[in-house]
Amino acid sequence: MVTGASGKAGRAVVRDLLEHEHDVLAVDVVPAESPAAFLLADLTDFGQTVECLAGADAVVHLAAIPAPLIRTEETTFRTNTLSTYNVFEAARLLNLGRVVWASSETILGLPFEREQPAYAPIDEDHPAYPQSSYALSKVLSEELGRQLHRWTGTPYVALRFSNIMEPPDYERFPSYWDDPPVRRWNLWGYVDDRDVAQSCRLALEAAVGAEHFIVAAADTVMNRPSRDLMAEVYPSVPYQPTAGDFDTLLSIEKARRVLGYEPQWSWRDHIADA
Numbered sequence: 001m002v003t004g005a006s007g008k009a010g011r012a013v014v015r016d017l018l019e020h021e022h023d024v025l026a027v028d029v030v031p032a033e034s035p036a037a038f039l040l041a042d043l044t045d046f047g048q049t050v051e052c053l054a055g056a057d058a059v060v061h062l063a064a065i066p067a068p069l070i071r072t073e074e075t076t077f078r079t080n081t082l083s084t085y086n087v088f089e090a091a092r093l094l095n096l097g098r099v100v101w102a103s104s105e106t107i108l109g110l111p112f113e114r115e116q117p118a119y120a121p122i123d124e125d126h127p128a129y130p131q132s133s134y135a136l137s138k139v140l141s142e143e144l145g146r147q148l149h150r151w152t153g154t155p156y157v158a159l160r161f162s163n164i165m166e167p168p169d170y171e172r173f174p175s176y177w178d179d180p181p182v183r184r185w186n187l188w189g190y191v192d193d194r195d196v197a198q199s200c201r202l203a204l205e206a207a208v209g210a211e212h213f214i215v216a217a218a219d220t221v222m223n224r225p226s227r228d229l230m231a232e233v234y235p236s237v238p239y240q241p242t243a244g245d246f247d248t249l250l251s252i253e254k255a256r257r258v259l260g261y262e263p264q265w266s267w268r269d270h271i272a273d274a
Helices: 008-019 046-053 073-093 133-152 167-176 180-186 193-205 226-233 253-259
Strands: 025-028 037-040 058-061 098-104 156-161 210-215
Touching: 008 025, 008 193, 046 073, 058 073, 058 193, 073 098, 073 133, 098 133, 098 193, 133 156, 133 210, 156 193, 167 180, 180 226, 193 210, 193 253, 210 253
Parallel strands: 025 037, 058 098, 098 156, 156 210
Antiparallel strands: none
């Protein structure tokens, strides 16, 4: 089952799982056309959540209010926390084999305005600096997954997605290039929706327990070397140079090592004058 199937990530995940011969039930509170069987449901209702998950082998839980600016801080926190609790608890009740779900890069401190990053590239050991109700909901949900894994042994895999992009979104990237502070809020990170889908599929198959992974593109949104961006915008932040000039500053080494994740898509494939 894929929750949030009408959203940007959900649409890509459903397509990818179908292409890899998975049977998929798409679930969302927003009606939409889907290549998979579709079920309209409100996951803040525990009964509906249990009914949706009944008969599933695993769930990819992507449903959430995606940012606090869309609703009030209270509504964002309540909706995201309750719906995730319901999915996790229903999975436990029904003995599902695995839960893969959308955590967020915002746990790490985004936007980096109140506090600077502790170091770069950021990895999974970076302190949690949640700055919003949205980020707080993800922190609590990661802990919930760890505790349910402790109780049941079921894998609860949290994917800390960077800013998710579809190919048309890349057209605005050149507008960032002359003003690096404009996109400093997440260290110039992003991830293609097709790589989001890849990471979800790999997380369904990997031998893991309660783990969390940063999932980002292999590069930044910028056409300038990452070391130059750090030197200009975050000169006091400890920076460990990487092999490539334009390597992401949101480290995906753990996802590479454990999941076998390797980004396949970049904005550079779509913008000729990169």
